[in-house]
Amino acid sequence: MSDNDKFAEWLRSARSASGLSQGKVADAMNAEGFVFYQQTIAKVESGERPVRLDEATALARIFGVDLGDALGTTAGGGSKHAPPAEGDAPTLPVSARVIEKLRGARRANSVSARALAEAMTSAGYPIQRSVIANVESGRRAEISVDHLVAAAKALGLDPSALLRRVTEPCPHCHGTVPEGFTCNTCGGAA
Known part of the structure; x- marks a missing residue:
């Protein structure tokens, strides 16, 4: 089995x-x-x-x-079928956080998935709109570094700033973007 x-x-x-x-x-x-x-x-x-x-x-x-x-690989006990403790916040994998930031930036800039796919393809990273949709919906859980760089550049973002924002606040907006604005450094939107 x-x-x-x-x-x-x-x-x-x-x-x-x-x-x-x-x-x-x-x-x-x-x-x-x-x-x-x-x-x-x-x-x-x-x-x-x-x-x-x-x-x-x-x-x-x-x-x-x-x-x-x-x-069944450990002998540990634990309370089976108990709900998670209150306040247990999961840590999303880095790819999931980056995908979340890219999706937010795409939406904040009113860029369709099709337009993003076309811009990425024009920049030398051939991709279909359906792949963008699968990534953003979670059907595809991870993205490559090449995907990150191509998508960030197509959205006018600095890929390294986007990655920094996943682990620490943006040095420009410090994670707080005014309502109705998008940070040009990290792509964060309010």
Whole structure:
């Protein structure tokens, strides 16, 4: 049995024991910073959709267990099926944060996904609008450095400032952009 199959079996069991619907688990995943639907949970539970490591970790956290416990690889106890502690804020992977900033900058500058794809392609990074949509919706979880640089330049942003903003406030706007404005350094918008 593969780890994915073990995880799918654990998820079915944990969800059943908790009394949560697939929709409620999807809502909890969305609160963790992912884009999940009831159908996504159904596909993960059936083994039809492989689960990524960051997703599996978040799902285990939702049920109050360590990922190793969910996969049966640790002997740790923990309160199974307990909800996450109040105030437990997940740390999004760097790609997710960068994607969030790029999407915000694209929207703040009223640039369509199609226009962004065309600008990136013209700059030497061939990409389709559907890829931009998949990245921004979470169906594609990570972006390459090349994608980051091409998208940032197409949006008139400094890629290094955008990355700095993921880990620390922008040196120009300090993370607080006035209402109705966009920071030219990091792309942050109010």
